Structures are given as C-alpha cells and as structure tokens.
Amino acid sequence: MAAYLTCQSLSGLPLFIRRKGDIPSLPFPLVASLNGVYTYTKTQGAELENTYSENAFVVWKEYHDTYMLCIVATDTSLSTVHLKHILDLVSHTMVFYLGLEELVSVKNIERLKKDLKVCYPLIDTILDGLNPKEDLEDFCDLTNYTDVLCCPERSTFEGILNCFAESVGTVFGCLRVSGKVAAATPNWWTLDSVELLQIQLLLSNERYDTGIDIPIYLPVRSPKIPFRLVQWKLTQNSDVCLLCGPTPSLADLEKEVKRFWRTAFALLKSAESCYPANIPLDITLDKNVLSYLVMNAEKRRSLSSLSPHSSSGDVHSHLTTVRKRDILRTFYKTIVGTMINLPSATQSSDSEDVSHDSKEVFMNFEYYSLHALVSEMYLILVLYPSGLHNHYLRSITRSTLKILTHEKNCKWG
C-alpha cells in the first residue's frame, strides 16, 4: 500500500509532498506534471476529477480557491469517494492547525510552507489510514464518525463531566477511555463531525504523558478564531479534554481536574475493563462474531470492537486483531458508497451511481465471511469465521445489532 500526496497553491507553487509506504520520493518533474495536467485542463474549461490505472488512483481536488491537493494511491474501493475523503481530511487538517485566514491570504509562501510542517504528523496519520499502523483501532478516519466506548458508568461520567466543564467555563468537554469517547457534554456532540474527527485524530496522534494545551481552529465552526484544546491524562488509558477560550489558565484548570476526577478513579478503572470489547462486560455476543462495527448515522457515532469476547470465548483466533481491523476497513471501503449506502444519506456521495437500494451485503472469503446490514439508522459490519451459511449469519447479525442498540445496559448512541 503506497501513496503520494502533493499540495500546491493554485498559482502553481508546490506547498508540500508527503509519501507513504516503501516508495521512492517523487521527482520534481513528475510532481510538476501531476499538478500541471490539472491546471492545464482547467484552463481549457474542464476539470480533471480522477484518473486510474489498474492498480492506482489519482484524485485531484481544489480547496478554498487557493490550493489543490492531489493523491496517488492504491485503493481497494471501487470509487474514488474514500480518496476524496482523505483529501478532505488533509485539507481540514491544514485549516485545523493554521486557520483558514493564513491559508487563503498567503503573504509569504516560504513562511506558509514552514508553517505547514506542523501538520505533517497528522497528515501522515491520515495517510496511514490507507494502511494503518498496528495500534490504531479506531475507524473514525474512515467513517467520519466518532468512535465511542460503551460502559455502564457512562451516566455517572456525564454528570461529572458536565459539572467539570461548567466549573471551568466551557461547554465542550469529553472523557475518553482507551482512545474512545466514553462520555461527553451535550454541546460536544454539536461540533461538526469533521471537527470531532480532527480532535480525535490529534489526540490519538499526540501521545504525551500528561496532556496537551494547543490552539486549534475548528474547520467548520470557527475557521478563523482559534480555540484551546486541553487534554489531561487521568489514568494510563483515559483522559479528559476540553475546548475553551484563553481563560482559565492551565494551572487553574489542573486544579479543577483534580477536584472533579480524583473521586472517579475507581469508576475509570472499571470502565477501562470494558476495553477491548468496548461494551459492558455483562453483554455477551454470539461466539461467531469475530469483530464488528456498528454505526449510528443519526448521531454520527460508531461502536466497534476487534475482540468482542472479553473472556476466552474467542474460538476462532487465527485472525489477529490487526488483521481483523484491516479486513473490516477494507470491507467498509469496498461496499460503502458503491454497494450500500449509509442509512441517512448524510454522506451525499458525488459518485455517478444514483441509487443503491441494497440493504445487505455478504462477502465470503476463503477464511472468513463478512456481513453488512443496514437497519433503520444503523449500519453494522460483522466479521465471521468461514463455513457458515449466509442465512445463519444473517440471524446472528440481526440479533447482535439488537443487543448492541437496544439492550438496556448498552447505551452509546
């Protein structure tokens, strides 16, 4: 899996080039041609969208009338929707770090190039989405939905979090356990999914021991005025983060953190035990469910687990979690947008296919089977071992979805 990503201003100056995978760096003439064909086509009254050969896609896209991103990548999906999504993410990242103002009204291009370097880690992470690193267990970069963790302590956490946010004078706060959102203030969910995703990616990417305090621009809500993103580690695997203005100071915030969260330590530990199933321990799924991803299209959250059986009930262990994750990601990329649509059509895909009436897709591989099902506002993707009939899988999927969405103890959406 390999990819090149180039960015150039529409005036023709290259801003940066990233590459992913074991490939040689891109020689300048190729970069120039790659960008040149787009520009030239544009002068002739046409807009180049994409080109593909038998193993690679090239997608061009223009942002804010100032810069253009181009990605060359191998992609398993049948359309260029996901590559475009990656380009969108990269563009949002640039806004996220630098603010729209600085990108649009460029005074010193060399300065901008230098400033853009701060985005590289996050851009690389996004490109990693093509072939993620081992420790990435989230699907958010792919789905644009927030990964959540479902724990029985959720309502308690929400109470603490609300009080905490109020005491520090903000309405945006969330508690993450094992990198997934376990609880959040109501206003946190009002942030655009792009912004949530950027924050999520940033937090997963920046692994500090204690926490961070950096200025960010929210690409949709406030692309020009920065916010402060503050994060503290509460335990080894859980942290709390806030979006706030210039006050209060970090020291004051720290005091508040201690005040509110010291008492919750035991609860946090108990919530962490939900990982890696990401659901309360008393909920058991069918033994054949090797891993799953449930997406709530209405609330734009997703619940997933690569090892849903917390006990030693996982009989089919020939697949590692990394492999399972890759399978699910590939499955998602392959079917969503081409064979199946997200329930509430929020993702207005610009692909040429007009109607996808499919509600279910099975893919049977040599060693495993996959099933995707759209039901109401949910899309569920399940990985099964091979050798089971589709009808059986179907009933398991339906009951699993029912457990994960309607069980009393399993509230996440």
Added chain:
Amino acid sequence: METYRHSGNGSGDSSSRRYQQLPTRSADPVQQPAVAGSSGVRLATGTRDPAMLLVGPRGSSSSSSATTTDYSDSCSSSDCSSTSSWSSESIPEWESHIDNEGELFYVEFCSNLQVPTQTTDTASRQANSEERQEVLKKKKKKKSRLSRLLKRRAVGNGNNKGGSSAGGNEMASCESPGVYLPTEAQRSPADDWSDWTSFTLELEVHPTTGADGSSLSVGGSTGRRNKGPNHLCETLLGFVPGVTQSVDWHGEVSLRQRVIVDKLTPGGPLHQGFAHVQQGDWLEKLNGQNVTHRDLNDILSSINSREIVELNFRRRPTSNDNRNQEPSGGGGGNNSSETPAPPHGIFLLSQENVTEASAETADILYQSNNNNNNRGGTDNGIDPLLKWRGAIVTLAHLMPQLTGSAPPSCATVILDGMIVHLVYIVEGSVLFLIGAPSIWCSHIELQMTAQQLASLFRFQYGSIRRALTEPRLADEIRRIVDSLFHWLQQQGVGKSAGNASTVSPGGSNDMSRPFNRLSNYFVTCGQWLPLPPESHLDVTLTLNQMEAIDYEDWDEELISIQRCATISGSAVYCQGYLVASTMAAKRLEEIGTFLKWNQILEMSHRRRLSSLIIWRQVFPVSEDGHRSFLVVVGSGHILIVALLEAGGVTQSWDNYPDTFLIEEMQFFLQELQYLDLETTCNQILNGPQNPALVTNLSQVSESTTPISSSPESSELPTFRYFRCFISRSTPSWKLSSITPGMRPTMINYLSMDFGTGVFIAPTILNAGTKFSEQFQKTCLTIHSLFQRTLKAKMDLQRPDWGGPWSDKSLVALQEVSVVFTVTGSPPSPSSGTKSSTINDSFWVTGRLFLSPVHRELYVCHQDGVAQDILDLAFHLAFGAVL
C-alpha cells in the same frame, strides 16, 4: 484459378454417400416422413419458397430500387438479371458483390417474418419435397457449376477491377446493417422524378401488439381504429402522414394525395435505429403498391398479422450528399430537436511525427466528430473533449512512471457541469480514447465497452490504428461508432427515465433478447442455447463434417483440388444464440464480438434471412503470420460461422473468396435446416416444454443442464449467461397465478465462464424494470470486485509480490451477495393487483471459481430461498460443463 481442376460429371454418387454418413438423417422417420430413396438429399425448411421472396429480382420486379438491385448495380446487369443460387447459372448472384479487396458482404431477406410454428414447418417441408427433384438436379449440376464458376471467376475478377471504386463504395455502404436495413439511396435515371432519390425500407409491423411484441399500441385493434384517420399510420409505420407541399410533379398519383412524412412518432419504428426516414419524405409504395393518402388506411388496416412491409420512400435531394447526413438522421436520432448531445466521442491520438511546426490538430488521427461540429464553441473542428488532450497524453505517460503500472485506464473530468468518463487504451504509439458522459454509463461499463470495441477493431481490421485511419474503412467505422453512441445514449435515457422499456419498444433493453445491456458487457461469444443432446449431436456432426470436407472427398477424380484455407474452427448460431461451436474460446469471443457489433446476430434473430454471406479478412490475436478469414453464411435464422486460416499445408492464396467453400457451407446450412434446428431452438425458447419453467428441482437439474462443447484450453475468462426460474410446488406455474402461499422462487443466473453464454427461458421480468437494472449493476459491481481478486491472485505469482503498489486485500474473496429491495412489483408484468404479494427483496449472489478454470457465476433469487436451493443453482452451472 489453377487451384481447381475441373473434371466431368459424376458427383451425385459421392454426395449421396456423404449424406449417409449423417446418422440421424435416416434414423429419424418422424421428423422426415418423406425420406426415402437413395439420395436422401434434403432441403432446408422453406427458406427458398419463392413466394416469400418479396425483395429480390424475381419477387419484386416492380420495385426498381429493391435490395438486390442495389447490389446488382455494381456489376453488369447481364450477370445478375436472372441469377439466383437456385438457378443453374454458374455464378451465384452474390459473387458479383465481392469487392476488389476480396471481401464480401451480401444479405438478402425473406420478406415475411415467419413465426415458426409447427404448421409452417410442415408446409414448408411439403414444399421441400416438391422441390426435391429440383434440388437433386441442382446437386447433379454442381460439378458443372464448379467448372463454370471457375471460368467465371476470372471474369468476376476482371469486372471488379473494372468497376472497383463503385463496387468498393457500394460494399462499404452495405456493411454493418441495422435492424431495419435500408438500401442505399439510389438514383433512378429512368424515372420522372429523377432528382428525387428513392430508397426502400423494410419494416416489421405488428398490428395487434405494436412493434416487436411489446405493447406499443395501447388499445388493441378496435380501439385503434377509432382514433382518427392517421392513427393507424402512426402506430404501424411510426410517422404522421401529411400532404405534399411541392407542386411540380407529374405522375399517376395526384399531387394532393401523396403521403408525405409529416412527423416521425417519437419512439416509433422509424424514429430509431437505422431508419433513415426524414421529415418530408414521400411514401411512394407500400409492398410495391402505389400509396395515396386516401387508401393508406385501407392498406394498413388490411395488415392483420405480424409481417414485414416494404416501404418505398422518395426524398428530395439536398445540396449536400445525402449520405453525409446519415449520422445525424440515423445514429443521432432525436438530437436535432433537443439539446445538444453531451460530450462524447472516439479519438485516436499519436505523438508520432508531431513537431512544433505541425498543425494544431496534427496529433489527432481520428475523431468521431458527429454532432459536435454543430455545438457552439468548437474551434477548428476539435471536439471539446480534445481541447485539453495535452493533459490526456501527459497522463498516459505519467501514470506508468508514478506507479510502475500500466497506463491509465480511465479518467473522469467535469466538462460543462457534466461528469465525463474517458477510457484509455494504449496501442503501441497511439492512444485510443473513448469518452461518454456519466449519465449514459458508468465508468465500469464504459471500460468494458471500450475493451470490446478495441478487440473488435483488432479482430476486424488488424489494429485500432488501421481501423480508424484507413480512409476505405471510414464508412464502416462511422456506422459502428454511431450505433455505439446511439446505444449508449439510449441506455442513458432509459436510466434517467427510470423505465428503459419506454425508450425503445422491443429494442435493445429487452432482457429476453440476447442483445440487452447486460449481455452486451458480459457475453462476448453470444449466448449459449443448450440443445437437446440428440440435436446437439447432429449439429456438431454437421459442423465436423463441414470442417473435414475437402474437395477430394467430393469426388475421387478431383485429386489435386484442395481448399485454399483450412477451417480452424466453426460455430453455429440460431436465432442469435450460439448452439454449437468447435472453436477455441478466445476465437469464439472474437467472432461473437464481431457478429454482435456488426449486428449480424440481431439481424438473424429478428429477420428471416434469405441469404447472408460474409467473407472478410480478420486478424485474430496471436496468429502465427497466416492470413485468416471469416466466413459467415446464413439463411433463415441460422448462421454458420467459420474461421479460415490460409497458408500452411493449404495451397497458396489468391486473394479471392473461396466461392466453392461458401457454397459448401450453404449446403451444410441447408442440412442444419433439414435437421429442424430452428424448430428445436424455437421450442426451447418459446415452446411449452420450456426447460426454464419447471415444476420441481429434479427437472431443473435435468432439463437445464446445458450440453457444452466448450473447449478446455482457454485461460481467458469469457462468459456464460443464462437464467432460469425455478418454481416450487406449483405444477403449472404462470405469473398470473402467483399466490402468497406458493411463491415462485426466482433464480436468475449469470455465469461468467469460458467460451459461451447460455440463455434459458423467456423473460418473465418486465424489460427495463428497475429490477433488471439493479441486477445488471450489481453484477457489474461484483464483477469488478472479482477482477481485483483475480489481479491480486496473479500478483501473487509475480516475483515482486508485495510491492508498494500491490493490493492484496481481496485476494481470498470467493462470494459476494447483495440484497436489494425493489419498490413496486418487479417480476409481474401481468398481475398488477397481486404485486404486493411478491416479496420484493432480491439477492444477487456472485461466486468466483478459480479451479479448474476461472468462472464467475451470478444468481439472483428472491429473499428466503433455502441455502440448498441456492447451492443447487451453483451446481447447475457446474453441470453445464461436461
């Protein structure tokens, strides 16, 4: 000439001996009760009944511009005035149509479309026995014919060289005949209206059901007649008649009574396809009878059954050559009155010999510029898609450098707010491009189309470059390109309208035909129609005999006469379906593509051929330097296709069709008709013992197991297509009797296989419903997934596997199922009220099989089918290969 040596008479014995080699001929007394006597020479069923010949020198002496006269124009009239292949004249009439390249395209239709039933068969069989003596005579005369033929060949060659340019043009104009084959406009100097060109058109009319069986006319015959005087003309002929505006004619028909085409009915039979009728044309004759405005309705109302009428039109000449107007009139169809067509076209670009000083368009070797010249903003005649061709060419060079892979296969641009796909095919130094907007087809579809087109060009002309640049071929290419885009456009219109069946009544969208959209992508060889074992044996035996026959077998005295070429493979198509083949899959695919794109299959399906002979050089892939020729001989609804290879052990080739071989093939064609192949096929397709509609599963496995002679040698994936409907527990299942308790379990197959396509069962689906569209789309999607799997598997074999650009995520994919829901009542054309009872969830399951050979099989079935039935469906496909 020296390849043939004439010897005296005496062929009768040998020929009759050959007949006795056919086991079924005498062993089937039921089929042929009149069989007796020593010779056993039999004729085909009724194809040559002179009464059925309306077009032709004998049948329609009054129509001076009928089909054959057009052809005969290219040779001296003395040659063809009285010839037919039945007379004992030495030269068959088609031979005069061989052009100076040594290629032949000759087609002659029977005038009446026979709906082949048992009765007509018996009738024609009786006619046969009456003609038997004549045939016997003919057979005896064959030897002398040969000798005369040999003599005439020299003459024929000379003739053709003399009138080479005229002959060539005529031939070119006769290539690629459409559904309705209009003869070329031709001046008739003896006529009073000498400045008006006349042309003849044959049209299939259906007084009760409208064109081609689809319900075009709304209200049946009684209702129709109440709808005003012009209604009949509109329904049957597809135009609104008007009176003439012109004043200076002097003829036996009074001026005001002439029937002038006032307006073409949209979607009517004259409005589509290759009918070149324009507004203002004068309908002079109908079935050779002069027509006035007054008696038009009487004539039309006398047509009670499905038949083919011959229409003589006359047209006022325009200042331009009429034939240059054809693309817009025929291919473009309805473009004139509507918005300009979205950007599309076929282009050939080359950077060779292009320097700074070259003209701006020097790199464009070919552009199909139809309709685009008229569009605003087109500078210098460059297609809008080509204005930025620099970028296209750059990309073609860039992509391999970027990823070390093949050149790009497809690009998407937004032009004038419209998404346009451009498919690349690189051939040597030239770049072949085909562009079409996304509202017409998806990029997957366009890519498959482009690949087929490219392989067609390579097969038919040797290379894409030659096809598109050689001026001699321009007419042919233009026809192909026109019909391609016409077809794509129709698809697009159908797609956007949501109901494709309204676009072309009985047209290409009809799923029951082998020419529908899906099979256009998948089935490259022609759809396979499995014959009952005994029939299949007969047909295969006939083919084998045909291939094996040499002139030496024909008569002991002809020692040194050999064929100029060996038959490397042959196939039989009946009703447009492949029924037998001895060809390698790759060849069959090429030939299927040729027949399909030249619409020969469709023609033979829709029209009863009196005679069809095609002889042309072809260029199969990976041929070892020998010249190859394709011979197609057709009669009735049967086509025999043979691929010849010159060189090798055969004698040297003299650039002239082996007329004797053609006659031999015609003879074997008659044998096939003697074997009642058409009836057999019709029984399978339409008959009550339809194997597709069966009552229990054991019958399914028996009756739908196709007998396949698919060659095992091929690695190439080609496709098998058939469908079948399995109904559970309803003894006599009809759609009107669907009840909730006894639902049919519908299974729809698409098996992508090597070699052949298979079709079983008439359609039950409404043509062009959302259902079939979904099925097609899903199959295409799954197919492209399987393509990735295959590619990943192939990458596994390569030493540099695991390279950065390889994608192995789908390497182990075996089966994909998609469930989709169709709102409304997909498979019920007749039961409007009961539609709600039908479960409207459908599964499309595709499976990929890699061993022993690559094969893809798609089954569509209703929700709730038990797994064992589904598995049985897949097993059925495997029973297909013996």
